[in-house]
Structures are given as structure tokens and as C-alpha cells.
Amino acid sequence: RKEVEQDPGPFNVPEGATVAFNCTYSNSASQSFFWYRQDCRKEPKLLMSVYSSGNEDGRFTAQLNRASQYISLLIRDSKLSDSATYLCVVRGYTNAGKSTFGDGTTLTVKP
Amino acid sequence: DGGITQSPKYLFRKEGQNVTLSCEQNLNHDAMYWYRQDPGQGLRLIYYSQIVNDFQKGDIAEGYSVSREKKESFPLTVTSAQKNPTAFYLCASSADRDAHEQYFGPGTRLTVT
Numbered sequence: 001r002k003e004v005e006q007d008p009g010p011f012n013v014p015e016g017a018t019v020a021f022n023c024t025y026s027n028s029a030s031q032s033f034f035w036y037r038q039d040c041r042k043e044p045k046l047l048m049s050v051y052s053s054g055n056e057d058g059r060f061t062a063q064l065n066r067a068s069q070y071i072s073l074l075i076r077d078s079k080l081s082d083s084a085t086y087l088c089v090v091r092g093y094t095n096a097g098k099s100t101f102g103d104g105t106t107l108t109v110k111p
Numbered sequence: 112d113g114g115i116t117q118s119p120k121y122l123f124r125k126e127g128q129n130v131t132l133s134c135e136q137n138l139n140h141d142a143m144y145w146y147r148q149d150p151g152q153g154l155r156l157i158y159y160s161q162i163v164n165d166f167q168k169g170d171i172a173e174g175y176s177v178s179r180e181k182k183e184s185f186p187l188t189v190t191s192a193q194k195n196p197t198a199f200y201l202c203a204s205s206a207d208r209d210a211h212e213q214y215f216g217p218g219t220r221l222t223v224t
Binding site (some may be wrong): 004008032034041042043044045046049087098099100101102103104 | 146151152153154155156159169199201211212213215216217218
């Protein structure tokens, strides 16, 4: 079993739709959680950190469920420019500085 | 402009040759990382360095070597011992080992034939 698992998709949604991605992790000692965005053939860029209390940044909401060991990303009012691959990233306490990446979920927003 | 640079963007080599990928950062970050990404997959950690003159193996270090003689530079050598070297190589840095965000360079696409 992979340490971080994501539904690869692809998710194909119309503009304006709401879409949610989930990511599960296996190491209960994991401490920090992030969502990165990666455009085709480009480097990943941090989209948002994920906090226990949940956090929102504009149209994006991230949530963490430690009991069930998953994090989620909700995108509201999807834009064409949201089309990308979204990578779930988990860091453990004992390996400070080492991050484990999921394989990514691909989102395509269509007109 | 502060950031991470990787060169070259595309690199082609013959099987059996060693090749060195460049990574330079002017962010004054202590920690630097090398990842490999294969099509449809996430990033896998090759090596990381938390401070100058020190580095540790990541999850897939076999066939690779690194050095960290200067804070701003963390070159990766792909040796002939790496069985499947063709991949997208990404270098990243973070302020220190506990910093949340990793900043990535634009990557080098290596093709070995």
C-alpha cells in the first residue's frame, strides 16, 4: 500500500462546478499536510497547507481528518485555469524535511 | 529575482554515461532536495541535504550521487548504475528542515537512449 494515495481521476467538470478530491495517508504519525498544484510539464507549486481546523483560501477549502487519516480539497466555482494536477503531500515528524507525495489527481475544467 | 534554477531544461545522453544536473538557489535556504517524477506518478525523493556538507539518501538513491559544497548549490549526478534514468528531475529547497513550503525549480527532463 502506498504511503499517500489519491484518486488519479481524471476529473472532468464544467466551469462553475464544485469538485472535491480526497487523499489518504497511512502513517498516523504524519504531522504536516499540503496540497500542491502542478501544471502540465511544470514544477509543483504550493496551493495551500492543511490545518486540523480546516482552512479556506478563496474558492479553495482544505480539510484534515486525523481519525480517518485523510485530507480533502474542495474547489468551488471551477475556472478553466484550475485545470491541473493536484498533489497531496504529507510530512512526518520523525523525518522532518522529508515529504511524501501522492501521485496526483488530474482536473480538467471545460467551458 | 530570488528562486531556484535548474539547467539544462532538456538533456539527452547515451546509456552508460554519467550526467550531472545543476541546481542553484539564491533564497538562502538551508535545505535542498532532489526528486524524480515519472509519467502519471508523484515525486519520489532521491537525496536531500539539510545543511552544507551534509546530505542523506532518500527513497530511491541507488544510481545517484550528490554533493553540497556550497549552500546555494546541490548538483545531482545520474550514474550509469541507474537502471531507468529517463525521467523528469526536480530540485527543491526550503528555508530549513522544518519549513512548510518547498520551492521547486523548473526541472530537467533527462532522456537516456
